[in-house]
Amino acid sequence: MKIKKIKAENIEQVRELHVYCTGRQWTDSKPAKDELSFYTPDEILGMFDEEKLVAMIRNYTFNQSVRGVIKKMGGVSHVATFPEYRLKGYVKDLTKAAFLDMKEKNQSVSLLHPFKESFYNSFGYVGTNDNLLIKISLDGFFHYLKDISKINGEWEDKRVRAIEVQEEFEAFKFELDLLEHHGLVFLNNMSKEYWIEDHGGVIVVFIKKNNKTMAAAKYIKIGSGENGKIFVAEMYWKDIESRVMLFRYFAKHKDQFSHIELRVPYGTNFWTWLNDPMRPFEVKINNNPWMVRIIDAVEAMNDINVNLEGHIILELYDEHCQWNNGIYKLEAVDKKLKMSKYESGKPHVKMDIKGLTALLYGVYSVEELEFKEWIILSDSKFKIILDHWFPRKFLYNPYYF
Numbered sequence: 572m573k574i575k576k577i578k579a580e581n582i583e584q585v586r587e588l589h590v591y592c593t594g595r596q597w598t599d600s601k602p603a604k605d606e607l608s609f610y611t612p613d614e615i616l617g618m619f620d621e622e623k624l625v626a627m628i629r630n631y632t633f634n635q636s637v638r639g640v641i642k643k644m645g646g647v648s649h650v651a652t653f654p655e656y657r658l659k660g661y662v663k664d665l666t667k668a669a670f671l672d673m674k675e676k677n678q679s680v681s682l683l684h685p686f687k688e689s690f691y692n693s694f695g696y697v698g699t700n701d702n703l704l705i706k707i708s709l710d711g712f713f714h715y716l717k718d719i720s721k722i723n724g725e726w727e728d729k730r731v732r733a734i735e736v737q738e739e740f741e742a743f744k745f746e747l748d749l750l751e752h753h754g755l756v757f758l759n760n761m762s763k764e765y766w767i768e769d770h771g772g773v774i775v776v777f778i779k780k781n782n783k784t785m786a787a788a789k790y791i792k793i794g795s796g797e798n799g800k801i802f803v804a805e806m807y808w809k810d811i812e813s814r815v816m817l818f819r820y821f822a823k824h825k826d827q828f829s830h831i832e833l834r835v836p837y838g839t840n841f842w843t844w845l846n847d848p849m850r851p852f853e854v855k856i857n858n859n860p861w862m863v864r865i866i867d868a869v870e871a872m873n874d875i876n877v878n879l880e881g882h883i884i885l886e887l888y889d890e891h892c893q894w895n896n897g898i899y900k901l902e903a904v905d906k907k908l909k910m911s912k913y914e915s916g917k918p919h920v921k922m923d924i925k926g927l928t929a930l931l932y933g934v935y936s937v938e939e940l941e942f943k944e945w946i947i948l949s950d951s952k953f954k955i956i957l958d959h960w961f962p963r964k965f966l967y968n969p970y971y972f
Contacts, residue, residue: 572661574668577615577627584624585610585617592651608764615649616668618661626652626661630669630678631972634757637680637931638964639750640874645673645866646756647683648972666694670866670892679870680931682756684971685862694891695924696862699754699934699966700837706800706853707845709831712822714846715815722812724780728820733773733789737766740775743784747807750876752836753933754861754966773804778816785813790821792828799828805969806833818844836967861966865928868895872910872931877903879959886918887927895924908960919953922946930957933964 577585586602589610618626631646647669652661673681685691688698733740741759749755758766770789778786788806793799801824808814821831835841837856845852865871868887882902889895900913926945929935937954940946948954 572625573619574616574664575619576672577610577612577617577624579612581617581624582607582610582612585615585627588624588627588651588653589649591653606768608762609768611762611765616665616672618652618656618665620656625656626665628662628665628669630672630676632676632678632760633682633972634759635680635682635968636749636752636755636757637871638753638875638933639748640876641749641757642680642871643676643678644756645669645676645678645681646972647681650686662690667891673866674892674894677867677870679865679867681864681866682754682968683862684857685859688859688862691862691864692925694864695889695928696864697925697928697932697934698860698862699932701857701860702834702967702969703837703839703841704832704834704855704857705841706830706832706855707841708850708852709801709822709825709828711845711847711850711852712818712831713825715819715822716825719815719819722815725782726816727779727782728816729777729779731775731777733770733775734767736775736777737761737763737770739777739784740787740789743777743787744807747809752807752967753964754863754968756968756970756972758970776817776820778808778813778820780813780816785809786817788817795827797829800830800832801828802832804834834969837965861968863928863932863934863966865895865924865931866892868899868924868927869910872901872908872927875908875931875960877906877908877960879903879956881956883920883953883956884913884916884918885920885922885927887922887924889924892924903960917949919949920946920957930961932966933961936963937961 614631615627615629617624629649633644633646634641635644650662741757744757773789773791776788777784786808788803790801790803793802808817880903882900884900886898887895898913898918899910901910923945926940937957
């Protein structure tokens with residue numbers, strides 16, 4: 572058995588394994604060239620029995636907003652093994668190989684949606700929140716169709732096919748308040764072929780004011796009438812007025828569909844969006860949380876914005892990404908964190924990679940990390956510094972890969 576990067580001649584095997592291990596319809600027919608473009612060789616590692624692909628893992632090339640700072644991110648997906656090759660530890664070996672691939676690509680953080688949380692927890696991933704999915708009667712948006720004369724400017728709804736606007740849509744996301752959209756994944760480095768394959772049937776609406784995009788959303792139409800709905804996979808806006816105009820656009824569909832489903836950040840007070848908050852609605856949370864991990868501690872921590880001066884000497888342990896092991900100085904310089912190797916002196920804080928990951932992503936407080944024994948403090952004053960640097964935050968990423 573040997574792990575190696577997928578090559579062009581292996582793509583049909585990749586597709587066969589992926590189809591078998593997912594909900595896609597199994598077929599023996601030869602795939603079209605366009606269908607194979609979904610699989611990017613440089614992102615896929617395979618376990619081979621001689622020349623036969625028996626297991627694989629995909630490391631997507633993404634960017635992510637982490638506390639308002641853009642970090643290169645490895646998105647883990649397409650983890651699959653044919654049943655006759657399971658229970659042999661191949662996925663464990665592929666996961667370790669994926670960490671090396673991320674390090675070589677300067678991907679300092681990683682994100683995934685787990686098939687089993689305990690498996691990835693053993694590799695240093697930390698579970699955090701998923702998004703909310705709310706389902707609302709479109710009658711609850713009726714008030715957005717009323718007089719809007721108080722909203723100044725020339726407004727336009729521009730509806731387009733998603734496959735045509737990759738650059739424009741992702742560029743708009745970069746204009747948002749990235750601190751507010753902690754955890755958001757950007758697809759600007761996604762291949763055009765994969766974007767097209769992934770966005771078939773998806774519609775994008777741009778809400779423009781004086782010819783400048785102020786809000787945008789991806790959505791699909793499902794059914795019609797009483798059983799019909801609009802499913803909004805992603806939506807963003809720059810201010811309240813542009814949010815109103817985006818919801819006004821969706822409200823115009825109320826004679827065509829009965830409901831709208833929206834992916835929204837965890838903790839959103841969506842009741843304030845509705846005309847009648849007492850109207851029935853549904854709220855769902857995915858059973859599997861997003862999971863996060865630091866791959867390169869120095870790159871991940873550098874340039875994170877903080878509001879308190881100070882420094883901490885920390886000893887870090889990482890079983891699987893051993894390049895992170897060692898003693899470091901973490902200090903605030905001009906309100907930005909800097910992390911560097913430290914050769915002398917005793918550490919103020921000891922933690923494993925899960926502790927540092929949980930701090931960076933805002934999953935747990937320092938008190939909770941002490942209780943979980945992911946962090947050991949030599950003095951309570953360092954708890955104050957860490958709490959100021961890393962306040963709790965919810966993650967928001969509506970794109971599932």
